[in-house]
Amino acid sequence: MRSPLLSVTLSVLLVCLIGWLLVVGRSLLLPFVIALIVWYMINALSHLFARIPIGRWRLPGFVSFSLALLTIFVVSTVVLDIVMANLTQLAQDAPTYQRRLEELFAQISTLLHLNDPIELRDLLPDSIVPRMVTAGASLVTTIAGSASLVFIYVLFLILEQSTFDRKFERLFASPAQAEAAFAIREEINRSIMHYFSIKTAVSVVTGVLTSLVLIAIGLPYAALFGFIAFLLNYIPTIGSMISVVFPSVLAAVYYDTLGPFLAIASGLGAIQFTIGNFIEPRLMGSNLNLSGLVIMLSLAFWGAIWGVVGAVLCVPLTVMIVLVCARFESSRPIAVLLSQTGEVGLPRTGLQAELK
Secondary structure, three states: OOOHHHHHHHHHHHHHHHHHHHHHOHHHHHHHHHHHHHHHHHHHHHHHHHOOEEOOEEOOHHHHHHHHHHHHHHHHHHHHHHHHHHHHHHHHHHHHHHHHHHHHHHHHHHHOOOOOOOOHHHHOOOOHHHHHHHHHHHHHHHHHHOHHHHHHHHHHHHHHHHHHHHHHHOOOOOHHHHHHHHHHHHHHHHHHHHHHHHHHHHHHHHHHHHHHHHHHHOOOOHHHHHHHHHHHOOOOOHHHHHHHHHHHHHHHHHOOOOHHHHHHHHHHHHHHHHHHHHHHHHHHOOOOOEOHHHHHHHHHHHHHHHHHHHHHHHHHHHHHHHHHHOOOOOOHHHHHHHEOOOOOOOOOHHHHHHHO
């Protein structure tokens, strides 16, 4: 019988090996992960189009799939073009905004009669504004630069997806085992689809409302900040705070008065508070959020491995791990530890018995 110490040692070695492979294979894995997300979104949107009634008829499968593919392509192209244009302009203006922020700190120090004036480098590292812009640009550049490879991966996934079920079925020795595995896979897929469809819809609404507020007040880069709010909304609590801080700080250095700053901070804060605390929990139906400690550890882990892209994908990836682990008795403790309240649903023990 294997000793507990040996099991723990082997588990640690396996985790270290997986982490090393994720770092070494970053250039290969990142485009494939993005391709999987795009492929999943295309199929989800295709199912949505297929359910839309047109009189007594519904769209055929190939028509709904073609519409989904065209929608994803057009939206991605337009959004990336707008974001890249905003980032390019912001990168040019970043030194000016940083000097204005330093002047603002000097004015506050003079107003408060401080013997030791407040300086930007006391609160933030040197050249923080250009580096933040560079980090944002690297995210979009990584996605756009890998577009050709992502397109190839998506194309092959689409061409071969009709064979996935047949291959999956032949992994099992009996029809009963295959049926049980398909049932578990379907349940996991429903949970993931439920979470990400609602989360994506809420993120889109958050990004649009953020852009509209900034456009109404007259702050530049409204589309960029709306896109940032959309991405950061996948990160509970922390993302909402950051998406409010960025445009608020820019408003403080862009305008000569505090009126626009207060309007943007209060307006965006009200949007994030209302959506995050009332609308999203009501739509979600169950609490699938992660604990704060898990969020920070996940950000540190995926950010260290995959950079900015990993920081954006960290929470969705961890949520998927929770959803999958919660469906199996042996891995359910992992899901409980990662979740915020421990309420992760009941495992499907009967189906697992069929798989043995």
